[in-house]
Amino acid sequence: MIRHERRSVRFIVGLILVTLFALMCVIPLIYMILVSFADTSTMYIQWDDIHLFDFSNYIYLFQNRDFARPILNSLIVVVISVILVDLVSCTMAYGFEKKPIPGKKPLFNMVLATMMIPTQVVFISLYVMMRKWGLLNTYIALVIPLVGAFGVFMMRQFMQSVPNDFIEAAQIDGCSEIHIYTRIVLPMVKPARITLAVFTFNSAWNALLWPLIAATKDEMNTLTVATSSLTSYFATNYGPEMAAATLSFIVPFVLYCFMQKQFVEGIALGGVKG
Amino acid sequence: MKKALAIILAAIMCVGLLAGCGSEPAPTTSGGDTASGDPVELTLWLPIYQFGDGISDEDFWNGKLDAFEEANNCVVNLEILSWSDYATQIYTGLLSDEGPDVVYVTETYDLIDAGLLAPLDEYLTEEDYEKYIYLDQGAYNSEGQLCTFPMMAGNPCVIFYNMDMLEAAGITELPTTWDEFMDVCLTLKEANPDVWPFISSWGATNGVSAMLAGFWPFFFQAGGTVLDEEGNLNLDSDATLEALTYINSFKENGIFDDSIVSMDDPNGKFVNGEAAIIINGTGNASTFTEAGINWQCQLGLEGPAGLATNMSVDSLAISSYCEEKELAAELIKYITSAECMDDYHTEIYGMPSLTTDATYTEPEPFQSMYDDYADVMYAVPSYEGSASFADVFQQNVQGMLMGEMTPEEVISESMAYYYDQIVA
Amino acid sequence: MSPLLRRQAGYGVAYITPGMLILLVFCIAPIFMTLYYSFTEYNLAQPPDWLSLENYEKVFTNSQLRKAVVNTVIYVIITVPIQTLLAMFVANFLAEYLNNRYGRFLRSIIFIPTLASYVAAATVWKVILASRGGLLNEVLGIFGIGPINWLGEPTLALICVSLVAVWKSVGYFTIIFYAGIMNISVDVREAALVDGATPRQRFWKITVPQLKPIIYLNVTLGIIWSFQAFDIVYKLTGGGPHNGTTTIAYIIYTYAFQDFRIGYASAVAILLLLVILVVHLIQQHFFEGDD
Numbered sequence: 001m002i003r004h005e006r007r008s009v010r011f012i013v014g015l016i017l018v019t020l021f022a023l024m025c026v027i028p029l030i031y032m033i034l035v036s037f038a039d040t041s042t043m044y045i046q047w048d049d050i051h052l053f054d055f056s057n058y059i060y061l062f063q064n065r066d067f068a069r070p071i072l073n074s075l076i077v078v079v080i081s082v083i084l085v086d087l088v089s090c091t092m093a094y095g096f097e098k099k100p101i102p103g104k105k106p107l108f109n110m111v112l113a114t115m116m117i118p119t120q121v122v123f124i125s126l127y128v129m130m131r132k133w134g135l136l137n138t139y140i141a142l143v144i145p146l147v148g149a150f151g152v153f154m155m156r157q158f159m160q161s162v163p164n165d166f167i168e169a170a171q172i173d174g175c176s177e178i179h180i181y182t183r184i185v186l187p188m189v190k191p192a193r194i195t196l197a198v199f200t201f202n203s204a205w206n207a208l209l210w211p212l213i214a215a216t217k218d219e220m221n222t223l224t225v226a227t228s229s230l231t232s233y234f235a236t237n238y239g240p241e242m243a244a245a246t247l248s249f250i251v252p253f254v255l256y257c258f259m260q261k262q263f264v265e266g267i268a269l270g271g272v273k274g
Numbered sequence: 275m276k277k278a279l280a281i282i283l284a285a286i287m288c289v290g291l292l293a294g295c296g297s298e299p300a301p302t303t304s305g306g307d308t309a310s311g312d313p314v315e316l317t318l319w320l321p322i323y324q325f326g327d328g329i330s331d332e333d334f335w336n337g338k339l340d341a342f343e344e345a346n347n348c349v350v351n352l353e354i355l356s357w358s359d360y361a362t363q364i365y366t367g368l369l370s371d372e373g374p375d376v377v378y379v380t381e382t383y384d385l386i387d388a389g390l391l392a393p394l395d396e397y398l399t400e401e402d403y404e405k406y407i408y409l410d411q412g413a414y415n416s417e418g419q420l421c422t423f424p425m426m427a428g429n430p431c432v433i434f435y436n437m438d439m440l441e442a443a444g445i446t447e448l449p450t451t452w453d454e455f456m457d458v459c460l461t462l463k464e465a466n467p468d469v470w471p472f473i474s475s476w477g478a479t480n481g482v483s484a485m486l487a488g489f490w491p492f493f494f495q496a497g498g499t500v501l502d503e504e505g506n507l508n509l510d511s512d513a514t515l516e517a518l519t520y521i522n523s524f525k526e527n528g529i530f531d532d533s534i535v536s537m538d539d540p541n542g543k544f545v546n547g548e549a550a551i552i553i554n555g556t557g558n559a560s561t562f563t564e565a566g567i568n569w570q571c572q573l574g575l576e577g578p579a580g581l582a583t584n585m586s587v588d589s590l591a592i593s594s595y596c597e598e599k600e601l602a603a604e605l606i607k608y609i610t611s612a613e614c615m616d617d618y619h620t621e622i623y624g625m626p627s628l629t630t631d632a633t634y635t636e637p638e639p640f641q642s643m644y645d646d647y648a649d650v651m652y653a654v655p656s657y658e659g660s661a662s663f664a665d666v667f668q669q670n671v672q673g674m675l676m677g678e679m680t681p682e683e684v685i686s687e688s689m690a691y692y693y694d695q696i697v698a
Numbered sequence: 699m700s701p702l703l704r705r706q707a708g709y710g711v712a713y714i715t716p717g718m719l720i721l722l723v724f725c726i727a728p729i730f731m732t733l734y735y736s737f738t739e740y741n742l743a744q745p746p747d748w749l750s751l752e753n754y755e756k757v758f759t760n761s762q763l764r765k766a767v768v769n770t771v772i773y774v775i776i777t778v779p780i781q782t783l784l785a786m787f788v789a790n791f792l793a794e795y796l797n798n799r800y801g802r803f804l805r806s807i808i809f810i811p812t813l814a815s816y817v818a819a820a821t822v823w824k825v826i827l828a829s830r831g832g833l834l835n836e837v838l839g840i841f842g843i844g845p846i847n848w849l850g851e852p853t854l855a856l857i858c859v860s861l862v863a864v865w866k867s868v869g870y871f872t873i874i875f876y877a878g879i880m881n882i883s884v885d886v887r888e889a890a891l892v893d894g895a896t897p898r899q900r901f902w903k904i905t906v907p908q909l910k911p912i913i914y915l916n917v918t919l920g921i922i923w924s925f926q927a928f929d930i931v932y933k934l935t936g937g938g939p940h941n942g943t944t945t946i947a948y949i950i951y952t953y954a955f956q957d958f959r960i961g962y963a964s965a966v967a968i969l970l971l972l973v974i975l976v977v978h979l980i981q982q983h984f985f986e987g988d989d
Contacts, residue, residue: 010897014791021788022807025869029814031833032822092717099710100703107718114725118926118974120950121967124960125728125735128742136370144724152717177709206815208929213955216366218356228817228933229358238825245818252813260806267870268877362956369742384958388743477850479936533829535939536850548830662957666762673940676851687761695760 029249036242057243067244069219070226074205076139077222081146081204082197089151089196094185096152097159098167108156111149119145119209127213141214142222146204151196157269158192159185195266198259205252223248314348314598316605319367319374321355323623326560330354334622342608346601361661365390368593375596376605379422380588381482382413383656386421392592393419397603405629406610411587411653422589423606428626428636428644429555430573430585430651431487437568439469439550451576452495452520459529462550470549471529473540474521476672481664487540487553489671490584492517494652495577507657509667510689516578518674518681525675535672555586556640557623573643573650585651659696666691736964746961753965763966766944767973769856773945774924774977776860777867782917784864785871786909790901792872793879794887805876809869816866820933823862824849852942855935859943863930867923871916878912879905914985921981925974946970 036057038049061067095101096108126145127136135141162185170180186193211222221229227244256263318339324331331354339350353374355363361381367373368390385391393415403409408424415421435448440458443465449455455472462471478484493500498513524530541558543549545565562569574583590609592602608614612632619625619634626644627634635641644651657663667688673679679687736753738746757763788808792801811819826833827848835845849855882905890904906913928947931937937944937952946966954963 011795014795018788018791018796018804021784022804025808025811025865028819028822028826028865029810031826032818035822035825088717088720091713095710095713099713100707101710101714102707104710104714107714110726111718111721114721114729116922116974116978117725117729118922118947118967118970120926120928120947120954121732121964121971122725122728124950124954124964124967125731126724127955128731128735128960129724129728131366131370131742134370134372136366137372144720147717147720148725149721202813206817208815208817208932209951216363216370217353224815224817227815227821229356241821242825245814245821249814249818253810256810256813264806264809264873265877267873359956365958384741388741390743477938531847533847533850536829536847536855536935659957662952665952669762669938669941672938676940678940691761695756695762698756 032242032249033246035238036246038239038242057239058247060240061243061247065226065230065240067223067226067247070221070223071247073139073142073215073220074223077142077211078201078204080139081143082200084143085147085151085200086193086197088147089155090186090189090193091181092152093155093159094181097156098162098164098185111152114149115153123210123213130214137215137217137220142211142220143204145210146200146207151200154196154199154269155189155192158189162188191262191265192269194259194262195269198255198262198266201255202252205248313343314346314601315351316348316375316596316598316602317351317353317373318605319353319355319364319377321357321360321378325623326564329621331622334618338609338614338617342605346604348598348601350605373593373595375593375598376602376609377591377593378425378588379591380586381656381661382422382589382591383658383660385591386413386415387658390594391415391421392594392596392599393417393421394423394592394603395419397600402607405631407630408587408628412589413656422591423610424587424589424628425606425610426586426588426623426625427628427653428585428651429557430583430643431491431553432556432571432573432583432640432643433575434544434552434554434559434562434569434571436544436547436550437570439466439547442466443550448570448572449575450572452578455575456523456527456529459524459551460527463529466550469547470543472524472551473543473549474524474530474534474553475540476534476668476675477536478668480661481666481668482661484668484671485664486584486586487555489517489521489667490652490654491553491574491582492520492577494582494584494650495575495579496520497577497579497582500652500654501657505657507663507689507692510685513579514685515681518671518684520577521671522674522681525677530675532676535675556636556643557625559637559640560624571639573647580650581647582650582652584654587653659692662696663688663692666696732964732967735961736968738961740960740964741958742960749961753962756962757965757969762941762944763946763949765941766946766949769941769943770925770927770945770947772856773860773863773927774921776857777863777924777927778917778920780861781864781868781871781920782913785868786875786906786913788868789872789875789879790905793876794897794900805872808872811866812869814866816929817933819862819866820930823858823865824934827858849935850939852940855939856943859927859930859934862934863924863927866930867920871920874912874916875909878909882908910985918978918981921977922974925970925977946973 034050034052037052037054039051039054039056092111096104101107122145130136130141166184166188167180170184175184206224207222208224208228211225212228215221215225223244227241227248230241230244318335320331320335322331324334332352335352335354339352342348343350355378364377364379365385368377368385379385379391382391394412398409398420406424408427409420411424411427412420412422439462440446443462445458445461449458459471462469474488475484475486476488478488493513496513496516498511498517499508502508525534540549540552541554541561544552544554545561545567547567556571559569559571574581590606592599592606596602610628612627612629612634615628616632616634619627619636624634624636624640626636626641636644667684670679670684670688674681674684735746737748737750739749739753740746792805795801796804829835829845829847829850832845832848834848838844838846847854848858886904886908887900890900895903926947927945928951931943931945931948932951935943937948947970950963950967950970953959953966957963
């Protein structure tokens, strides 16, 4: 460990600045939660208007705006996409990393190159495609774009740490291919899979553009889209809008509280290993 | 280098894939199974109009539609749509196979141009034209066939005044001309600098809603016509210039401050007593009353070309893929009949009655406006690229209100953009 | 190829084929479809109509789009350096000087905005930045400043949009840089300390060069993401005022999914792809030339 003179002015100033910075990060979100409990009809929000534990804005969302449906949609999309992304990423990564596929380098580079493509380029034609196949307003349509190169790329990094000797030893022992993959390889990369799941969760839960396009019916709206379209109803009554924003924030936040390690390590590894 | 190789490889693979896509047969629409004696199904899309606490749109229509379903042995699947991205919802809905059979439409040009709406002529009789007052205000396709059936005709943009504020400023008489109106605004500003004397919606989320109350009333008061004889957009006119110059003078006189261009909820300001005058549809009157605003209203101002304002005509239409057009037309006539509309206007949203036999009258002063001034309420027709043009026009007016453009530049840039980019 | 190897290759193909198919059909094929549409007029109702280069000619004379390109570039120029540098400084401080419970607590706090969606972020920031009655102006009012119309003036609105984006993403990059700094071997850092390097020297001479691959990756990602800025604009400003915050991605959305001019929107999207590629090449050159 490196030692420092703890009391140097430089350190104190840094400490204050970083603390202020951290405060800046959370104050808007605290404000959001506070206003979600406010009963206000004007732009001027008074502190007296805020009654914590007065859930009327939330009740309004569920009773009058049917928020149960978008929440359910978001949950379904998240669950399907987490499973699908895990499945696709792990199998592809394993194949690319551990199997002698002819021409795998250019193939893998092609997969990587798709990470550079702006989503708009893909979404225009994906929309046309989904429409032609009658898949708009289905969960399949909402989930599909979440499968991407990133998961394959990340899982391949982790597959590298699975020793080839293990696999070869299992092969010599006469283990079947399926057995090796499901019983030996997958358990070894389990932490990475959890990380990927957390990642997928976050992007599926927060996605706006594609659900906005692919769900043309209100009943298929995800929570993000439903929150976004609230504005047109109450531009001055911020309460319900903030309650919706809080709802959409609270789920990943609670998850983060319980799985902070996976969040942080996943992002760190994803960003550092590349 | 490797990436380039990969992309070429991908290209080769995709050409094959595309070829596969191209040869795919057009999707077959699932045929309605009417022969088996099952009730016919019709899908009906209407927008939400209940903005208060009364009976919901859904409950109201489901109650009304029971009688129709029984009489015609059919099932009407009702969907109430939100107003956010309404035109987009309709367009994508009509493009998909599971879209509506009968649908409430606002901007109609693109829908008709793309052949998404069925002509109604063969389902309409002479009596219908006599019974339905606004039927001739529907939209026509290029062959002159009627494609939309007016359902909500009215909601003219009128001027609401907060009389408490006017009285506090010593104003006893409502202005009638543009100059008098400006004087009233200036007096209000002097009396109470903290509130907006007059507020406008130039920060609205889309150009169509921004122009609705912000531009068209002044445009018609200046004697403008939206389309010329050939049906081309006719905004490159003196009337536009006069209207814009007048709008700009609110900025120059300090009535509008800079935040007018990010103002997306002028109604809220008026409701909260933060603004003294607003131009808005008559349908908002009940909101103002509920908020306890002591308001008075007048149809409009007398501009250079006299008294005028704009109103909207929204309609019902039948999708071209609908398999039961005859029944769909019956449904439209039922919805717009006095039987439904009298209650609708009372319980959901007030609008002038559509038929000669309807008993509903709009509350005063609006009913007299319809009786006396119907000939100076102009509907803004839907024209090619109207939504895109409105967006560009709104952005340019924002530029004008920030002092970056002159009214002349707003017109020339908007029109140039319209011809170069939108209808080119 | 030995039979064993051939069998392994067969397994490998089996492993990657389903995923490759999904990527080909739903990610790679659409790229080429969009390229094709960019040469056509297509409103979804009628089949695409071949136009050759007409869309591209229009793209280059479109004043609204030109503004959007400029806005997007400014947005990238503001967000990428600020979020990178800020994240690096914060991460460096936390890793080097505050490697204790409090430091870890701060680190978990800083990450929280990343959890919120852009929609939630924009919803709350819109209220904070409101010109009348907004939290920020209320606070500034205490010091006798303002009220400032944050979102009502094009340049200021664009800066606000960019800074809200920084607020939302800086935690993400902080975590990455933090991990990167912790990965730098203790020996290297100890050696610098023994050499009597000042903290500033240590940061610029030891930490930053060691972090270079991570910086490269994250600047690359940051640029690609920032060029696609849509959510924040859609919710916070709707592209206004006076097109001041319209971005390329926002234009593509309105052209394609509000006006349904699929062909024209495709041309703009291809343009965005080209812009990103060019910037990427420049950036690659810049990083390599640095060695």
